[in-house]
Amino acid sequence: MSDPYPYRDRLGAAAPAQGDDVHSLPFQPILLGRPGFMHGGAIAGFLAIVCDAKAQAVGGGHDPATTNMNFLRGGRERDTFATAEIRARTSRLLVVEASAWQESPDKPIAMMSRTYLRR
Amino acid sequence: MVEQQGFDVPRFCARYLAEDHNALMGLRYLAHGPGHVELELPYDPAFAGENGDGGLADGAVMTLLDMAGTISVWSRIDRFRPHATIDFRIDHLHAPPAAPIRGAVDCFHVDDELARVQGTAFAGSEPVAHFSATYAFTGVR
Numbered sequence: 646m647s648d649p650y651p652y653r654d655r656l657g658a659a660a661p662a663q664g665d666d667v668h669s670l671p672f673q674p675i676l677l678g679r680p681g682f683m684h685g686g687a688i689a690g691f692l693a694i695v696c697d698a699k700a701q702a703v704g705g706g707h708d709p710a711t712t713n714m715n716f717l718r719g720g721r722e723r724d725t726f727a728t729a730e731i732r733a734r735t736s737r738l739l740v741v742e743a744s745a746w747q748e749s750p751d752k753p754i755a756m757m758s759r760t761y762l763r764r
Numbered sequence: 765m766v767e768q769q770g771f772d773v774p775r776f777c778a779r780y781l782a783e784d785h786n787a788l789m790g791l792r793y794l795a796h797g798p799g800h801v802e803l804e805l806p807y808d809p810a811f812a813g814e815n816g817d818g819g820l821a822d823g824a825v826m827t828l829l830d831m832a833g834t835i836s837v838w839s840r841i842d843r844f845r846p847h848a849t850i851d852f853r854i855d856h857l858h859a860p861p862a863a864p865i866r867g868a869v870d871c872f873h874v875d876d877e878l879a880r881v882q883g884t885a886f887a888g889s890e891p892v893a894h895f896s897a898t899y900a901f902t903g904v905r
Contacts (some may be wrong), residue, residue, distance in 0.1 A: 648815065651810050651812040651813075652812060652813055652821035652824055655788070656823075657817055662895045671888050674784060675786035675787075677785055678781075678785055683785075684785035684827065685849040686785060686828070687785050687790070689827070690826055693821070693823045694823065703791070709856045710855070714826075716848065716849050762814065
């Protein structure tokens with residue numbers, strides 16, 4: 646978790662505390678897109694970070710092959726949280742799905758799945 | 765707000781890209797045509813990914829492509845009409861290098877509710893990612 650990752654730090658995304666699996670993205674005006682709403686690119690960038698961290702934890706190296714992103718609700722001017730799960734893992738492929746929310750985990754604002762080619 | 769006929773892409777970019785997250789990422793207008801918009805994500809080591817090689821993070825390229833796609837819709841319909849990204853897909857062809865990235869996106873279909881775009885992110889002449897996305901016009905129903 647201490648590896649340098651400038652983009653993550655610039656967004657202000659924080660990795661989960663030990664024993665937890667929730668990443669957080671504290672709200673800042675630099676995350677805004679259209680007035681009153683977070684930029685879709687910032688939400689996507691956050692979820693990519695969260696997916697990559699999950700893939701990293703598997704070990705052995707991985708390169709993203711495809712990303713699918715769904716925006717479910719507008720991201721408002723408040724803190725955002727996310728977790729990721731491994732959906733499939735073979736010798737060649739890794740499929741990770743992440744979900745982001747603000748109010749509560751059962752009201753996700755976005756979800757992303759990334760398929761990685763393992764090295 | 766009264767919707768103006770005629771959408772001036774460079775003028776809109778000068779204002780919109782100077783704000784908030786777009787300003788953070790330093791997105792710049794490069795070129796446009798009917799339904800076509802090209803923006804640049806300048807190279808900044810502050811937006812490097814996790815590989816430790818200085819290459820830009822995928823998230824930075826996603827922001828570039830989503831913005832170029834967003835503006836390509838208004839370029840196609842030649843007016844501003846608010847919309848929100850509902851989904852996108854990216855094919856990662858190469859890891860983004862430590863270099864500026866150009867995002868070139870075309871809006872190829874619009875109806876009453878949705879707009880569809882596709883495009884490519886390039887490092888120099890090399891494609892690094894292919895993008896397709898769907899936007900929903902807001903306030904339709």
